[in-house]
Amino acid sequence: xxxxxxxxxxxxxxxxxxxxxxxxxxxxxxxxxxxxxxxxxxxxxxxxxxxxxxxxxxxxxxxxxxxxxxxxxxxxxxxxxxxxxxxxxxxxxxxxxxxxxxxxxxxxxxxxxxxxxxxxxxxxxxxxxxxxxxxxxxxxxxxxxxxxxxxxxxxxxxxxxxxxxxxxxxxxxxxxxxxxxxxxxxxxxxx
Amino acid sequence: xxxxxxxxxxxxxxxxxxxxxxxxxxxxxxxxxxxxxxxxxxxxxxxxxxxxxxxxxxxxxxxxxxxxxxxxxxxxxxxxxxxxxxxxxxxxxxxxxxxxxxxxxxxxxxxxxxxxxxxxxxxxxxxxxxxxxxxxxxxxxxxxxxxxxxxxxxxxxxxxxxxxxxxxxxxxxxxxxxxxxxxxxxxxxxx
Numbered sequence: 001x002x003x004x005x006x007x008x009x010x011x012x013x014x015x016x017x018x019x020x021x022x023x024x025x026x027x028x029x030x031x032x033x034x035x036x037x038x039x040x041x042x043x044x045x046x047x048x049x050x051x052x053x054x055x056x057x058x059x060x061x062x063x064x065x066x067x068x069x070x071x072x073x074x075x076x077x078x079x080x081x082x083x084x085x086x087x088x089x090x091x092x093x094x095x096x097x098x099x100x101x102x103x104x105x106x107x108x109x110x111x112x113x114x115x116x117x118x119x120x121x122x123x124x125x126x127x128x129x130x131x132x133x134x135x136x137x138x139x140x141x142x143x144x145x146x147x148x149x150x151x152x153x154x155x156x157x158x159x160x161x162x163x164x165x166x167x168x169x170x171x172x173x174x175x176x177x178x179x180x181x182x183x184x185x186x187x188x189x190x191x
Numbered sequence: 192x193x194x195x196x197x198x199x200x201x202x203x204x205x206x207x208x209x210x211x212x213x214x215x216x217x218x219x220x221x222x223x224x225x226x227x228x229x230x231x232x233x234x235x236x237x238x239x240x241x242x243x244x245x246x247x248x249x250x251x252x253x254x255x256x257x258x259x260x261x262x263x264x265x266x267x268x269x270x271x272x273x274x275x276x277x278x279x280x281x282x283x284x285x286x287x288x289x290x291x292x293x294x295x296x297x298x299x300x301x302x303x304x305x306x307x308x309x310x311x312x313x314x315x316x317x318x319x320x321x322x323x324x325x326x327x328x329x330x331x332x333x334x335x336x337x338x339x340x341x342x343x344x345x346x347x348x349x350x351x352x353x354x355x356x357x358x359x360x361x362x363x364x365x366x367x368x369x370x371x372x373x374x375x376x377x378x379x380x381x382x
Contacts, residue, residue, distance in 0.1 A: 003290070003301075003331050006342070008235045010307050010330040012227060013261050013342065013349045014362060016203045032369075036203060037228035039240040040317035044199045047238065047322070049230040070204050073366055081373030081380075090380055099194070110194075116201050124315060126231035126324070131238070133317070139201040140194050151197065151204065153353045158204045159366060160351075162344045166370050171205060172363035175264060175350060179357050182272030189272075189281055 014160035014169060019082055020048060021067035021107040021115075022059025028093045028107035031056045032083030034161040035129070036068060044136040046118060049129045055087035060132055063105040064120040069112035072157045073170055079159065080168075101138050113145045113156040205351035205360060210273055211239060212258035212298045212306075213250025219284045219298035222247045223274030225352040226320070227259060235327040237309060240320045246278035251323055254296040255311040260303035263348045264361055270350065271359075292329050304336045304347040 015034035022029055035049035046068060050056055060066055071079045078095060085092065097110035101117045108115040118134030125131075145155045153171055160169040206225035213220055226240035237259060241247055251257055262270045269286055276283065288301035292308045299306040309325030316322075336346045344362055351360040 002333055004334055004337075006305070006330040006332045006337075008327045008329065010235070010305070010327060010342070011229055012207045012209070012237075013305065013344050013347050014205070014207060014351065015228070016205060018203070035229045037206070037238070037240065038202055038226045039238070039315075039322045040320045041242065042319045044201070045317055046203075047228070047230070047240075049228065049238075051232060076367050077373050077376055079373070080367070080369060080371070081376040084370060084373045085377045085380060090377070114197070114201070114204065122315070124230075124313070124324070126236055128233045129231045131230045131324075133315070133322075136199045136201055138199065139197040141197045142193055143195055146195075146197075148356070150356050151201070151353075152356070153204050153351075153358075153360065156204050160205065160344075160362065161369055162342075163369075165339070165341050165343070166368060167344075168366040168369055168372070169344065170363035170366050171351065172361035175359040175361050176267050176271070177357060178271060178352055178354075178359055179275060180271070181359070182268050182270070182275045185268055185272040186276045186281070189276060 011163045014162055017079060017159035017161050019069040019071055019079060019109060020056055021069060022056050023063055023105050023107055024059040028098045029055060029059060029087040030082045030092055032079055039133060045121060045133050046136055047131050047133045049131050051129050057130060060120060065103045065106040066134060067106040067108045067115055067117045069109045070114040070156060070158050072113050073159055075111060076159060076168060103137060114141045114151055202354045205353055208270060208350035208352050210260040210262055210270060210300060211247055213247050214254055214296050214298055215250040219289045220246060220250060220278035221273045221283055223270055230324055236312060236324050237327055238322050238324045240322050242320050248321060251311060256294045256297040257325060258297040258299045258306055258308045260300045261305040261347060261349050263304050264350055266302060267350060267359060294328060305332045305342055
């Protein structure tokens with residue numbers, strides 16, 4: 001054991017890779033987003049950390065709706081492009097086949113194996129990033145991505161992100177069952 | 192393309208697997224946490240969605256500090272146990288070798304390849320979960336987990352989580368470079 005300090009700009013291992021969709025002036029725009037997590041169980045709330053200089057903020061403010069799409073590995077180049085090319089300068093509206101759901105103003109990507117549409121519930125203004133908390137009002141997938149009625153990560157085949165080495169990764173192998181693998185240890189533990 | 196609705200209780204693919212550490216009455220407690228993300232760049236803020244009935248809330252309120260540890264695959268059973276056995280009934284303080292950093296009250300796990308200690312900055316009360324936003328004040332790792340001075344996810348070998356199928360996964364292969372793979376597409380795009 002030789003513990004070393006690493007500093008404060010440290011990230012999760014891994015981060016998911018998502019595409020955050022908004023309409024700005026009725027034109028769909030998508031940004032790559034890795035700072036995203038569920039934040040509440042009931043109702044289902046999700047939060048997104050978006051740097052304040054991003055074009056996407058305009059769309060969230062304009063419509064109070066957004067979408068989160070999970071791209072698959074074959075969408076790597078387009079996904080990365082969405083993280084490089086700002087909607088301020090680049091029209092990304094024709095990059096994907098776009099569809100709308102119940103909210104009508106949260107553009108979603110047909111190619112994404114899984115998309116959720118969200119109604120803005122709360123904005124937390126942090127110093128450099130807005131944190132948008134949205135309620136998931138619907139989600140969309142295809143039968144081919146489901147196993148036993150639920151999304152199957154190996155069928156979705158999503159991308160993972162690491163920073164600050166800035167690399168994408170795939171999902172590896174099944175490793176165990178959550179809320180089960182530790183049950184024997186729990187049963188043997190003294191209360 | 193045969194789009195289907197999936198419902199609203201949908202999750203990220205994948206979620207990271209972390210251990211959230213707090214002291215409750217000077218006794219270390221750890222819970223498994225997958226709802227966690229960076230939320231701000233400068234200062235470095237991280238947010239954690241913790242169900243309101245969890246014992247861990249006591250520790251966050253008591254000390255206004257917490258830690259986030261990234262366990263490695265070989266810690267799967269202990270990590271899952273931390274998600275199954277509530278600190279209300281089980282003393283988890285001897286499960287790991289614990290150390291403290293600058294804050295003195297955020298217990299960290301020596302076996303975790305990466306640990307960050309956080310000072311509570313803000314609590315967002317959502318209906319079923321508290322969302323704790325903390326500033327990362329320090330992080331700790333070992334040289335063997337670094338490549339080029341930064342954490343290497345293949346050396347960390349963390350766990351991923353999917354819900355609602357409740358499974359753990361490993362990290363797979365390198366898939367591409369972020370903020371680079373889409374550069375050719377950007378250069379070819381018209382502004």
